[in-house]
Amino acid sequence: MAAELAGLTAAQAKADEVIRAVGEPIDGRPMLRVAVTDPETNTRLATGFVSYEVEGQAPGSAADNVANPAERDLLVAVQEALTLPFDADGYERRIADRAGWVRATLKGYFDEGDPEWHAEYLRRKLRDEGARTTGGAS
Structure with a gap:
């Protein structure tokens, strides 16, 4: 089951x-x-x-209540980072790494602002991980 x-x-x-x-x-x-x-x-x-x-x-979800498009994009980047199939290679390690990136991203955003930069930072980390897990191809 x-x-x-x-x-x-x-x-x-x-x-x-x-x-x-x-x-x-x-x-x-x-x-x-x-x-x-x-x-x-x-x-x-x-x-x-x-x-x-x-x-x-x-429609009508909490994400719709985020008026600032850059902040909404940051939340989408966080969701992307925390979405990983359970059967992915190295799931436990990768999801723990991603949780750490999300924590650092949100702390940086709360301390410094600039949601665009922080969303891009998180997506860059995900691209780098993708390149490592696919042997250099992104």
């Missing part, structure tokens, strides 16, 4: 990641463009949109 739950959790995280990458915001909601194509003739029969709520990013 635990393995099945872990698999479902990983699948949900991957689906959310894909939706964040390809979803189109319409009326403030993430939407997926769906096309129905006849496989025999390769003719598009219909196109429409389907809503998909990514956990933690639903």
